[in-house]
Amino acid sequence: MARTLIRKRGAARQQGAGAEQTVDAVVVGAGFAGLYAIYRLRQLGLSVQAFERGSGVGGTWYWNRYPGARCDIPSLEYSYQFSEELQQEWEWSERYAPQLEILRYIEHVADRFDLRRSIRFDTQVESASFDEATLRWTVRTRQAGTWNAQFVILATGCLSSTNLPSFEGLDSFQGIWAHTGDWPREDLDFRGRRVGVIGTGSSGVQCIPVIAEQAEHLTVFQRTPAYSVPAHNEPLSPEVQARVKAEYPAFRKRNSQMPTGGFADAGANLRRAAEDSPEARQANFEAFWKKGGLAFMGAYRDLLVSRESNAAAADFVRGKIRGIVRDPKKAEMLMPRHEFGCKRLCADTGYYDTFNRPNVSIVDISRSPIERITPDGLRTRDAHYPLDCLVFATGFDAMTGSILRIAIRGRAGLPLKEKWVAGPRTYLGLMSEGYPNLFFVTGPGSPSVLSNMVPAIEQHVNWIADCIGHLRVANLRGIEASRNAEDAWVSHVNEVAGQTLLPSCNSWYLGANVPGKPRVFMPYLGFPAYVAKCNEVASKGYEGFEITP
Numbered sequence: 001m002a003r004t005l006i007r008k009r010g011a012a013r014q015q016g017a018g019a020e021q022t023v024d025a026v027v028v029g030a031g032f033a034g035l036y037a038i039y040r041l042r043q044l045g046l047s048v049q050a051f052e053r054g055s056g057v058g059g060t061w062y063w064n065r066y067p068g069a070r071c072d073i074p075s076l077e078y079s080y081q082f083s084e085e086l087q088q089e090w091e092w093s094e095r096y097a098p099q100l101e102i103l104r105y106i107e108h109v110a111d112r113f114d115l116r117r118s119i120r121f122d123t124q125v126e127s128a129s130f131d132e133a134t135l136r137w138t139v140r141t142r143q144a145g146t147w148n149a150q151f152v153i154l155a156t157g158c159l160s161s162t163n164l165p166s167f168e169g170l171d172s173f174q175g176i177w178a179h180t181g182d183w184p185r186e187d188l189d190f191r192g193r194r195v196g197v198i199g200t201g202s203s204g205v206q207c208i209p210v211i212a213e214q215a216e217h218l219t220v221f222q223r224t225p226a227y228s229v230p231a232h233n234e235p236l237s238p239e240v241q242a243r244v245k246a247e248y249p250a251f252r253k254r255n256s257q258m259p260t261g262g263f264a265d266a267g268a269n270l271r272r273a274a275e276d277s278p279e280a281r282q283a284n285f286e287a288f289w290k291k292g293g294l295a296f297m298g299a300y301r302d303l304l305v306s307r308e309s310n311a312a313a314a315d316f317v318r319g320k321i322r323g324i325v326r327d328p329k330k331a332e333m334l335m336p337r338h339e340f341g342c343k344r345l346c347a348d349t350g351y352y353d354t355f356n357r358p359n360v361s362i363v364d365i366s367r368s369p370i371e372r373i374t375p376d377g378l379r380t381r382d383a384h385y386p387l388d389c390l391v392f393a394t395g396f397d398a399m400t401g402s403i404l405r406i407a408i409r410g411r412a413g414l415p416l417k418e419k420w421v422a423g424p425r426t427y428l429g430l431m432s433e434g435y436p437n438l439f440f441v442t443g444p445g446s447p448s449v450l451s452n453m454v455p456a457i458e459q460h461v462n463w464i465a466d467c468i469g470h471l472r473v474a475n476l477r478g479i480e481a482s483r484n485a486e487d488a489w490v491s492h493v494n495e496v497a498g499q500t501l502l503p504s505c506n507s508w509y510l511g512a513n514v515p516g517k518p519r520v521f522m523p524y525l526g527f528p529a530y531v532a533k534c535n536e537v538a539s540k541g542y543e544g545f546e547i548t549p
């Protein structure tokens with residue numbers, strides 16, 4: 001099996017792409033966001049062209065095909081609500097849907113609403129440049145020529161640009177390697193192989209138990225231990241599904257009023273940890289552990305604010321790890337020491353228990369860093385580990401990576417990369433000053449990854465479509481964030497995050513996982529307040545935006 005995995009990203013540049021083509025709107029990406037943007041913009045009567053670098057729809061759920069990949073938001077919440085027929089007719093099989101089922105769902109949506117005819121697949125958007133004379137964008141693609149559009153919608157995903165650390169020697173590796181966020185379409189067979197997994201965030205926590213069952217030996221290379229709670233995934237009973245469907249709009253509304261836009265029915269506790277005795281706290285955490293999944297973040301209302309409450313949750317999870325993992329040395333290694341929930345909480349199926357298997361070992365690469373990949377394995381400062389397969393569960397250049405890999409030039413030709421050199425700057429995570437008519441779906445500065453992504457996407461696309469509809473009806477040519485509104489919003493996003501413990505560890509929310517990335521807290525905490533602000537801005541004639549007559 002001496003085979004290095006080489007996947008070709010995007011076919012070669014097509015010849016004779018022809019003259020520039022003109023549409024009203026270009027959409028980049030065909031995941032949840034891109035598909036809904038096509039749907040809404042077509043409804044407005046716009047001509048729309050979408051580009052997608054994958055060969056199919058699905059975005060995140062197209063690329064993340066690693067073993068064990070599934071959503072950590074309940075299926076009945078992680079789905080579109082724009083069509084009552086759609087939400088009534090689709091049947092979810094599990095409490096947390098696996099990757100393939102979500103992909104099938106997205107494919108169904110693309111077919112049901114006839115969206116594929118607006119999408120060019122296997123097409124990489126390379127640049128977008130704003131022309132101040134015409135107030136239009138020129139969008140260059142690698143495979144489908146050049147397009148001229150009034151509006152550009154970047155539905156490029158928050159976690160779509162993989163972070164592959166630049167370890168020396170990867171090119172020399174004779175085995176198979178893959179990144180969880182860019183998993184090959186053919187199944188990788190780990191049976192009888194010595195496998196290494198680098199990374200223990202959500203993707204590592206999901207794939208490690210599954211790979212451990214197949215591999216001859218699995219070595220987990222851990223830099224930072226993760227806090228993980230059991231998902232308690234289970235088949236979704238027809239009764240539960242029918243109950244939600246009987247009142248789907250009310251169910252959605254309840255969720256939209258939660259700080260994260262979800263988990264309303266999980267019953268968040270409105271108490272502070274300090275209000276309970278140590279015994280009562282223990283019992284409360286135990287009850288939330290039994291509920292399972294990310295609902296654990298609702299165990300106390302001040303988990304992300306009070307150091308005392310946070311430390312109690314952290315102690316509780318460390319106690320669980322001590323109880324599950326039999327080898328005390330392994331248990332100690334697996335115990336996180338950073339603030340609880342400051343990196344995104346993981347939801348697992350048998351993660352800690354996997355380390356009781358005789359074929360699973362763990363290496364602390366914070367003490368003994370990886371020095372290089374060798375032709376037959378991986379060398380840390382202290383040892384060499386022979387490997388047949390290497391899995392990089394090393395995450396993403398989150399929130400800005402997939403935007404900035406497009407060479408975007410706004411007014412005066414200013415590259416967005418230059419404008420964002422000290423961190424992303426947006427108004428409401430929707431637009432950036434100097435880049436008129438260019439919209440981000442769930443961009444930095446919006447709730448995005450701190451909320452349930454699908455409702456957050458729908459809210460953003462609805463706002464963008466309503467805005468474009470307003471411009472067209474009023475015969476206006478453009479909209480752009482104002483400098484003052486943007487500055488105030490950037491400060492506000494940081495101020496809100498600064499009132500919590502979220503900025504206190506090296507998380508991807510801060511860009512801390514990517515060497516050289518500016519350390520700025522990117523998402524906005526508080527879905528209901530954010531939605532209210534967006535609605536207010538629109539109702540006041542797009543306050544904080546400048547409109548070109």
Ligand code: NA7
Pocket residue numbers: 159165180198199200201202203204222223224344365393394395396506508513
């Ligand atoms: P994450 O959560 O960013 O996890 C990546 C993991 O890889 C994490 O344990 C990192 O350790 C580790 N990592 C990253 N770079 C390196 C290097 N250079 N060396 C060693 N280890 C490294 O990504 P996931 O894909 O698991 O999850 C992303 C989100 O997708 C998730 O939160 C859900 O929202 C869905 P670190 O913690 O940085 O020390």
